[in-house]
Amino acid sequence: MSAPLLEARGLVKSFGDNHVLRGIDVTVQSGSVTCLIGPSGSGKTTVLRSLNGLEMPESGTVRIGDVQLDCANRPDTRAIARLRDQSGMVFQAHNLFPHMTVLDNVTSGPVFAQGRPRAEAREEARALLSRVGLADKADAFPVQLSGGQQQRVGIARALATRPQVVLFDEPTSALDPELVGEVLQVMQSLAAEGWTMVVVTHEMRFARQVADQVLFLDGGVVVEQGPPSEVLVEPREARTRQFLQRLLDPL
Amino acid sequence: MSAIDWDLVRSSLWPLGRELLRGTLPLTAVSFVLGLALAVLVALMRLSGNRLVSAPARFYVSVIRGTPLLLQLFIIFFGLPSFGITIDPWPSAIIGLTLNVGAYASEAVRGAILAVPRGQWEAAMTVGMGRATTLRRVVLPQAARIAVPSLSNTLISLVKDTSLVSVVLVTELLRQAQVIAGQTFEYFTLYGVAAVYYWVVCLVLSFGQTRLETRLSRHVAA
Secondary structure (H helix, E strand, O other): OOOOOEEEEEEEEEEOOEEEEEEEEEEEOOOOEEEEEOOOOOOHHHHHHHOOOOOOOOEEEEEEOOEEEEHHHOOOHHHHHHHHOOEEEEOOOOOOOOOOOHHHHHHHHHHHHOOOOHHHHHHHHHHHHHHOOOHHHOOOOHHHOOHHHHHHHHHHHHHHOOOOEEEEEOOOOOOOHHHHHHHHHHHHHHHHHOOEEEEEOOOHHHHHHHOOEEEEEEOOEEEEEEOHHHHOOOOOOHHHHHHHHHHHOOO | OOOOOHHHHHHHHHHHHHHHHHHHHHHHHHHHHHHHHHHHHHHHHHHOOOHHHHHHHHHHHHHHHOOOHHHHHHHHHHHHHHHOOOOOHHHHHHHHHHHHHHHHHHHHHHHHHHHOOHHHHHHHHHOOOOHHHHHHHHHHHHHHHHHHHHHHHHHHHHHHHHHHHHHHOOOOHHHHHHHHHHHHOOHHHHHHHHHHHHHHHHHHHHHHHHHHHHHHOOOOOO
16 A cells, blocks of 8 residues: 555544544545544544644644644744645635635635636536536535535535645534535545545444544544444444444433 | 895805815815825735734824814924925925825724635635735725715815815815905805805715725625
8 A cells, every 4th residue: 555645643622621522543545535434522623623724733744645734833824835735625614715706716716825826726616516506506605605505516526626625614514404405415425536535524324334444533533444344334433433323312 | 135145155165165175075085096005015914914014003193183283284384494494385284184194094994904704814825816916906806895885975074174274275166265264354154155065975875985985785695
């Protein structure tokens, strides 16, 4: 097996007395899908946000491709930006730019940040919008879209910068239940195309069907990891079993 | 004798209107544009994490807001010559009004920038934008919408504050009304006409504010 595309080692972070990450390792192979699951407060979102420097751990290293960041060295803005450029991100609350059209949202990274020619970026953005089933919404504004459509634009925007990895932070948690499917379907097809994805999610069916590996986090550590057929079907750890049990039977 | 001399109203319309067009409106426009640019700069300085940058901005806002505009105009025009700095009436007026707008508007701009959700900064950074690009392309356009009501307040106050600059020998609407009233002794008539002029200008601006707010809000959820 070739060297993994993404490696995080020994991530440690606390907010005040709250130790959110207590030494977390994540390894992601190119073209694979990794799902981070766990109860709220387990640190899974903080891990994800550490992979692109939106959070800065007190110690640990993050490497994507050939860009490495040593968190303990208090990296400067430029070093963080170099790591961040390796990935794209889809947010729970989509965070689309409300004053721009759908098309301008998707081209914002290529044009404003990467300085690519506008015509070329627009052409590519239209292709991405077709890809997520929104070719006819290019000139709409985000407020005119449903939650599921907004999130699919968010996915197109994240892909537009041609990242090596796409990070998803609970992409369906803020959606009405009937809109979850359209977003998960797009993500599933991206996985089939070979995109490398790291997904924080509570959608266990998605994790089982799409993930190559699942990491169960609790209390700031990785309690258990492996293929979904092991972690989600035959968990070894009691804490994993409890968590899955609560999801299946909330009452 | 009636309190209002209608012939004088008619004959003073143009002399007063001319000073509105030559004095009050250009003073307002120039000071507002310069003041707004200053306000954005000061707001960004105040938001800086570096105290060496934020402290001077804080001091400036505190001094300008904490002293009367009339006194600031006196200092610029009559006080600075003691240090060998002599400034003509018009530049003095523009400087005084600009500094004032800059201080008041910077608070509105700062509040508006802070009101743009954090997620907008994060989204811009994850598509690769740096701080300056994020401000220009994502944050300031949204902050502008949020700041319109309070900036409109500042603009409308400014229209009326220009009446103070006659103390530094700039002729504008109020000064002209004083001059004619001094010659005719028809104080109520002249000051009444001047008041109506100010009011009409502010009515037009309020109307413009409403239009602008509607226009800028069209892409924002109700």
